[in-house]
Amino acid sequence: MSSPHDFDFFHGDWEVHHRRRTDFLDPDSGWEEFPSTSRCRPLFDGAANIDEVDMPSLGSKGLTLRLFEPDTGLWTLNWSSSRSGRLFPPVAGRFEGGRGEFYGTDTHEGKDVRVRFVWSGVSATGARREQAFSLDDGETWLTNWTMDFTRPPGS
Numbered sequence: 001m002s003s004p005h006d007f008d009f010f011h012g013d014w015e016v017h018h019r020r021r022t023d024f025l026d027p028d029s030g031w032e033e034f035p036s037t038s039r040c041r042p043l044f045d046g047a048a049n050i051d052e053v054d055m056p057s058l059g060s061k062g063l064t065l066r067l068f069e070p071d072t073g074l075w076t077l078n079w080s081s082s083r084s085g086r087l088f089p090p091v092a093g094r095f096e097g098g099r100g101e102f103y104g105t106d107t108h109e110g111k112d113v114r115v116r117f118v119w120s121g122v123s124a125t126g127a128r129r130e131q132a133f134s135l136d137d138g139e140t141w142l143t144n145w146t147m148d149f150t151r152p153p154g155s
Helices: none
Strands: 012-021 031-043 048-055 060-069 074-081 091-096 099-108 111-120 126-134 142-150
Touching: 074 099, 091 111
Parallel strands: none
Antiparallel strands: 012 031, 012 142, 031 048, 048 060, 060 074, 074 091, 091 099, 099 111, 111 126, 126 142
16 A cells, blocks of 8 residues: 655665667667766655756756645655656656556657556665556556666665
8 A cells, every 4th residue: 555655765866877779769779878966855754855866978857746646545656857857747646565566657759648657666775666657558568767776885
């Protein structure tokens, strides 16, 4: 069952290894890999948080605002990029059995896509976030970005 403390593990500093497809919609596209850092801080006594990912090799930063809705037991994850300066449509979902699944709709390169974020391998020292897109309303998914988080030494 989801709770307002599902993302407590994520508070603090992280080193991040990114792996993303060069074309988010092409299963045959190559992958690029790069490092970043991330810092997350709690808000609303843990029922919300905000993190900023610094991706110097891309010349950009990302920000996620996560909000827990007590009436529904769902989290909404709201992403923004320093490149666009706007919020992308949120994904919503919950944690069950140590795994968080969050779904939403968006467009990518003019095509309507379903979006799925999965949080797995959650511990005090690591976690994985995976992004996938679907062009067929969730029948099939193409993973296009993974982020492996590890605590920096001494954190």
